[in-house]
Amino acid sequence: MQWLINGGLHPKANATTLRVAEDLAARMDYDTGHVLYGLDTMAARLDISRASVARHISYLRELAALAWVQHGTRTNRLAAKGLKGYQGTATIYAAVIPAAYDHAMGHTIIGSGYNARIIVDLRTQPKPVDNPPVDNSSTQVRETPSLTVVKKSGQVQVVGGVTTTAQRQRTDSTPTKPSSKKRGTILGATVTASGMRLGDKLARAIRSRVSWTRKASHDELRWVCADMGEQQWTENDAVRFVVEAGLASHAGLAWNPERPHRLLAAALRAHQEQQEQDRQMDEARAQAVAWEDSTAYREMADRASLAALFSAVEPEQERTDEDRKRAQLYGWDDWERVAAHYAEDPDDALDLYEERLCTYAVGKAARLEWQGSRA
DSSP states (O other): OHHHHHTTSSTTOOHHHHHHHHHHHHHOBTTTTEEEOOHHHHHHHHTSOHHHHHHHHHHHHHTTSEEEEEOOBSOOHHHHTTOSSOOOBOOEEEEOOOHHHHHHHTOOOOSSSGGGSOOOOOTTSOOOOOOOOSOOOTTSOOOOOBSOOOOOTTOOOOOSSOOSOOOOOOSSOOOOOOOOSOOBOTTSOBOOHHHHHHHHHHHHHHHHHOGGGGGSOHHHHHHHTHHHHHTTOOHHHHHHHHHHHHHHTTBTTTBOOSOHHHHHHHHHHHHHHHHHHHHHHHHHHHHOOOGGGSHHHHHHHHHHHHHHHHTOOOOOOOOOHHHHHHHHHHHTTTHHHHHHHHHHOHHHHHHHHHHHHHHHHHHHHHHHHHHHHHO
16 A cells, blocks of 8 residues: 555545555455445544545545445344344455556466455565556546446356356256367367377476476366467477466465466466567567658758758657657667656656556566565
8 A cells, every 4th residue: 555655546645545544454354355344433543534534445445455345234234133223234345456566566466356366464574665656547537446246148257267168157948059169279279189189298297397286187287288289389398388487476486376277377378468469569670660761860850950051949849650659669678768758757758658668668667676676
């Protein structure tokens, strides 16, 4: 919370917001991550008004640090149990770690949603070093989080993170015909006999050489390795990939995953996304026009010549789309300059480099600073 508030991710969050968060943390059940709201007792304990407590609770929710588990109502809970007296239904909140914090710290999260993270009691641990945020989203519309799952009609719900299958609920007993389509791998490739044979061989090599993967069954690992088999990976390639994925998430060091195959499935997807980004970047570089041959360069040279001729400096020209395209093309390699530009003038940096490149550059700088403080 100190990182979120000091980073300015909410324009109204302040020291009072932190006091409210500390009060919730002191009473939180760290087995579930849940805490009872108790508005009246909080207001008395913190010596601030009920309206102020409610307002700062809303700031925490807008920061994505709290999620609703149960809405409080005036319904008498004692009457439902056949008891005398009155007791309303309590409001319960759940602690949440925002994606911006994970992104800035370089955390790898397996799965998705509230249940994707293991809750750890950090009250006795040293406080984290402050780092600049990835992006200041104070000008964007905020959506307060909730644990309630909203499903559209006919939507398939997948629970518990990354899976290779999904359970579908049928509304009738009509038998289904077997599909003629071949089954796809995790990355969507068509399964072939040769690929599955190689995947089986790679799974055995991984289980024998990487100890933390042995909590997964051979069939679970073999299915993850199906994509490696289709891409003709060698045993050394597969083992090296698994070791690097484990190091990135501290598997086998700080913790041993209960479902190693899910960790590897997420790593495969991330690897594929990175390869696609690299491919797009290579294509953009191949199609880029040299700076000396660009229209912007020639116009700049012409303006410089005229300025020298008439000993006058022309007013600054408006930025062109070609200026932006060139800056975005080379900004990925020179991310330090992009981060420095964003720190000096965020609006101008976003206009020149666009949000995706600025987010990458600032996040990269934040992670390096955090790693340096840990060294």
